[in-house]
Amino acid sequence: MQVRSLPGLALxxxxxALAPHAWAGKTLDAVKxxxxxxxxxxxxxxxxxxxxxxxxxxxxxxxxxxxxxAAVLGDPQKVAFxxxxxxxxxxxxxxxxxxxxxxxxxxxxxxxxSLGLSFTAITYLDxxxxxxxxxxxxxxxxxLKNAQVCVQAGTTTEKNLADFSRANKLAIKPVVFDTYxxxxxxxxxxRCQAYTADASALASIRNKEAPNPDDYLVLPELISKEPLGxxxxxxxxxxxxxxxxxxxxxxxxxxxxxxxxxVDQLLKTSSDPAIQRLIGSGEDTGKLLGLDKAWLYRAxxxxxxxxxxxxxxxxxxSPLKLPRGANKLWNKGGLIYPPPIR
Amino acid sequence: MLGFLNQPAGFxxxxxxxxxxxxxxxxxxALLVGLGNTLRVSLPxxxxxxxxxxxxxxxxxxxxxxxxxxxxxxxxxxRNTPLLLQLLMWYFLLIEWxxxxxxxxxxxxxxxxxxxxxxxxxxxxxxxxxxxxxxxxQQDTFNVVGGAAVSPEYLSLALALSIYTGAFLAExxxxxxxxxxxxxxxxxxxxxxxxxQQISRVLLPQALRTIVPAATNxxxxxxxxxxxxxxxxxxxxxxxxxTALNQTGRVVECVLVMMSVYLALSLSTxxxxxxxxxxxxxxxxx
Numbered sequence: 017m018q019v020r021s022l023p024g025l026a027l028x029x030x031x032x033a034l035a036p037h038a039w040a041g042k043t044l045d046a047v048k049x050x051x052x053x054x055x056x057x058x059x060x061x062x063x064x065x066x067x068x069x070x071x072x073x074x075x076x077x078x079x080x081x082x083x084x085x086a087a088v089l090g091d092p093q094k095v096a097f098x099x100x101x102x103x104x105x106x107x108x109x110x111x112x113x114x115x116x117x118x119x120x121x122x123x124x125x126x127x128x129x130s131l132g133l134s135f136t137a138i139t140y141l142d143x144x145x146x147x148x149x150x151x152x153x154x155x156x157x158x159x160l161k162n163a164q165v166c167v168q169a170g171t172t173t174e175k176n177l178a179d180f181s182r183a184n185k186l187a188i189k190p191v192v193f194d195t196y197x198x199x200x201x202x203x204x205x206x207r208c209q210a211y212t213a214d215a216s217a218l219a220s221i222r223n224k225e226a227p228n229p230d231d232y233l234v235l236p237e238l239i240s241k242e243p244l245g246x247x248x249x250x251x252x253x254x255x256x257x258x259x260x261x262x263x264x265x266x267x268x269x270x271x272x273x274x275x276x277x278x279v280d281q282l283l284k285t286s287s288d289p290a291i292q293r294l295i296g297s298g299e300d301t302g303k304l305l306g307l308d309k310a311w312l313y314r315a316x317x318x319x320x321x322x323x324x325x326x327x328x329x330x331x332x333x334s335p336l337k338l339p340r341g342a343n344k345l346w347n348k349g350g351l352i353y354p355p356p357i358r
Numbered sequence: 359m360l361g362f363l364n365q366p367a368g369f370x371x372x373x374x375x376x377x378x379x380x381x382x383x384x385x386x387x388a389l390l391v392g393l394g395n396t397l398r399v400s401l402p403x404x405x406x407x408x409x410x411x412x413x414x415x416x417x418x419x420x421x422x423x424x425x426x427x428x429x430x431x432x433x434x435x436x437r438n439t440p441l442l443l444q445l446l447m448w449y450f451l452l453i454e455w456x457x458x459x460x461x462x463x464x465x466x467x468x469x470x471x472x473x474x475x476x477x478x479x480x481x482x483x484x485x486x487x488x489x490x491x492x493x494x495x496q497q498d499t500f501n502v503v504g505g506a507a508v509s510p511e512y513l514s515l516a517l518a519l520s521i522y523t524g525a526f527l528a529e530x531x532x533x534x535x536x537x538x539x540x541x542x543x544x545x546x547x548x549x550x551x552x553x554x555q556q557i558s559r560v561l562l563p564q565a566l567r568t569i570v571p572a573a574t575n576x577x578x579x580x581x582x583x584x585x586x587x588x589x590x591x592x593x594x595x596x597x598x599x600x601t602a603l604n605q606t607g608r609v610v611e612c613v614l615v616m617m618s619v620y621l622a623l624s625l626s627t628x629x630x631x632x633x634x635x636x637x638x639x640x641x642x643x644x
Contacts, residue, residue, distance in 0.1 A: 103604050131607040152460070152500070163500040164372070164459065164474060169597070170604025178370040178381035189372045189501075191509070193591040194600065202591070205453045206473050207510065209460075209500045 043115050043248070043255035044088065044306055052094050055081035056114035059099040059196060061217050062224035063330040063338075064120060073097040076329040077118045080139060080246055083315040084116065084262050087307060092318035101195050103170045106131050109249055116259055120214055122172045122242040136260035138245045139322075141342040141351055143238030144176050145215035147200075147222060150233050152209055157237040164189045166199040166208035176240040177212050200225055210235075214242050219336050258305050265312040267354035269294060269321035271345055276320035279313060294357055301357055312357070322352065360615070362608050363389070369601055371593045373509050376482060385602050392598030393619055399515050399594065400584045404577060406520035411527025416557070418528065419535050429528065436525035442586055444522055449514035449590045456510065459501045468494055470502040473510060480506030511592035515584065523580045530572040534565035566638050574631040578624050585620075595619060 047053050057065035057077055068074040073095075082092035100108050100119065109117045110132045120142070121127075123135040146157050146165070154160065157180070167174050169192045181188035191208050193199040200221045203211040211221070218234045226232050246263065248256050269275075272291050274282060283295050292298025295316065296309035305311065319325055326343060330336045344350025363386040370381050371391050375398045379391045418429035436444070452473075457463055459474030468479045477495035495505030508516075538561055546560045587594035595616060603612035 103600055106604070106607065107609060126605075127607070160500070162498055162503050169601045174370075174601065175368040175381070175605065178368060181370065182381060188370070190370050191372050191511075191591055192593060192597065192601065194588050194597070198591065202453070205450075206458045207453050 043252045044258065047088055047115055051089065052096050053081060053085040053089065053116070054098060054114045055084075055095050056098050056100045056105055056108050056117040056119060057081070058119035059101050061120060061196070062220045063334055063336045064216065064220065065097075065099075065118070066224075074329070076140065076325060077120065077246075079319040079325045079329065080118045080263060080266075081116065083266060083319045084259055086314040086318035087262050087265075087311040088258065090314060092314075102168050103194055106133065109133055109247065112249070115255070116246050116248050118246040120217060120244050121247060122214075122244060123247075124172055127247075132250050133247045134250050134256050135243075135245055135247045136256060137263040137354075138243045138352075139263055140216060140244040142214040142216050142242040142244050144173055144212060144240040144242055145218050145238055146210045146212050146235040147203065147218045148210045148233055148235060149203075149206075150231055154209075154235070157210075157235045157239060158184055158186070160188055160210055161186045162189075163209040164191050164207070166191045166193065166202045166211045168192070168196050168199050168213065169194045171213075172240070172242065173213055180239045214244070216244075216330065216336075216338060219338055220330075223336055254306055258307065261305060261357070262312070262315055263322075264354035265294065265357055266315060266319070266325065267322040267345070267352055268357050269312070269316050270323040271347065271354070274316055274321055275324060276317060279316045283313060290358075299358070359611060362606055362611070363615075365606070367602070368605060371598060373507075373512065373593055385606070388598050388602060389595065389615065389619075392593060392595035395592065395598075396581070396584050396587075396594045396623075399512055399519070399587070399592065400581045403516045403519035403523070403584070404580055406516070407523035407527055407576070407580060408573075410520060410524030411531050414524065414528035415531035415535060418532050433525045433528055436521055437529070441518060441522045441583055442589060445514060445518040445586055445589060448517045449510065452510045452514050460499070462497055462502045468505065470495055470497065472502065474501045475507045475509040476513060477502040477505050477507040482506065509592065511587070511590045514590055515587050515592050515594075518586075519580055519583060522583070523576050526576050526579075527573060530576060531565070531569055533572070534567075534569035535561060537568045538564040563638070567635075570631060570635040570638065574628055574635075577627055577631065581623055581627060582620060 057073065060066040063075055065073060065075040065077040078097065081095045081097070085095045086092040098108060098114050105117055105119060105121060108114050123138065127133065128135055146160070148154050165177060165188050167177055167190050174190065174192065177188060177190055191202060193202065200211050202208055204227060215234060215238060222229050222232050222234060246259050248259050272294060274291060274294060279295060282291055283297050286292060286297070289298055293301055295313040296302065300309045302308045302311040320328070326340065327333045330338045331340060340350065342351045344352065346353040364384045366382050367385050367388040368381050371379050371388060373395060374391050375394045377391050377394050379387060414429045414432055417425035420426065456471060456473045459472040462470040462472035462474065464470055470477045479492065479494050481492050482490055493504045495502045495507070542560055542564065543556050546556045551559065584594055585596040588597045588600065599612050599616040603609050
């Protein structure tokens, strides 16, 4: 069932209200019993989560779902993806429609503290930017005085835009759409002078959706910090730990030089205790999470380490060619700093 | 339970009608702006729908075969396709056809039309607490600024609601007209009444008794259908309410507030129409 409308929302809520504790500690069992992970993703941001040419979901956010499925169920294909727009995403998670949310969703205090969900880890450090038609000859977001800016409803983007407009006295008029697609289509139709979203999404829109990418420009300013990462329902600490440490594990795999290609060989030959802990040839880290020894080995084998996921989907080897920037590892000058797997 | 409505909204609303709003104001005020926008689009659409309905009904009951055929085609086409699709069609047509907002066309002095909307001179509140003044729109770098403006979202919604509800009202009014015995019109004609007098003095007052109860349903539908605004990004009550529920996570509360407001709106419309109906009902033994 997809929550697409208010009646659907109300129904989902009624269900959620009637069984508020039914899932506590139970998500792992439910996923195992079902034999499938339910993953909420965005409705289509190329590079992050979008169906590929064969209709299979692919992308940066999608790969974290596949990694969790590989760790928990032993098979990265055992995931059912539910595309959710900004307005549906939290309700879908709260109501149990999905086991985890892996879509461009910013971690904020309000969401963390009041929506009945927990953010597990940061997979992408992003910031909000503006996409504008080049013909308007705007080179800075501060020159958008009196402009009409398209934005998706119910996002941190919408609130940041209001703050930015007020702080800089720009009198920006938001034109608000309830779906991501409607917003950028309105930009391309000339309804707005700019579209605002996370810079990563803007790169994706410019690259994949614009009638002619060269006619559009992402302005240099980032007006906010948007830490993006998977979220799970609050109240299930075991499940929270599994998703969180899968992300950290993939990041640590990059740090230790474990890749999709060499993980099999290192499983047999490596004598480095850190590597052995990670892929299960030494200490059993999986047991503490309610999983088996090879949980992280399978995740790495399925999608590669964090850097591989980044490069393949949105980085150097992808059409988006987003720079790693702040998303480099801490020891390479970035901000990705996974706590140790030990 | 509803205390969260006093929190600052944190989001702007692109179109606020007669109310002044900014992101620092509380949520309840954002919802009020949404309600204002719902009424701002519903009431003019209601009047337009009545006008369209009346004209089409007169056409369908007239002696002219052409008018009858045209009316029939209109009613059958509009009544049998989903309102949502009609709304999207008008929206995309407007967005496609209108000139860019950097190159608005001037229809009259001070009246501009573009993808940014229809701007016109307006006497109204300038900023919160700054009093009222005349404001004259003019072309700026990106948009026409100043004056008042209605967006393409507003125009497409008003157009779709008027045309859609107009078709249903046409049938309601036609039923009412046909319930009036033709002998009454003939009697009026014998007394020397013109065609217009026959319609306004004899036909419509009689027909109204049949029309009003059924038209009430259509009025209620129109007000509730205005919530399709979400599809084109017009900030009506549901659109603003959705944003509020999303930003605060207070899903149940926000849905309840929206439902209560629609309930109150519908009940007062129905009460008004019932009062009108009672006033026009036949008095005493028929």
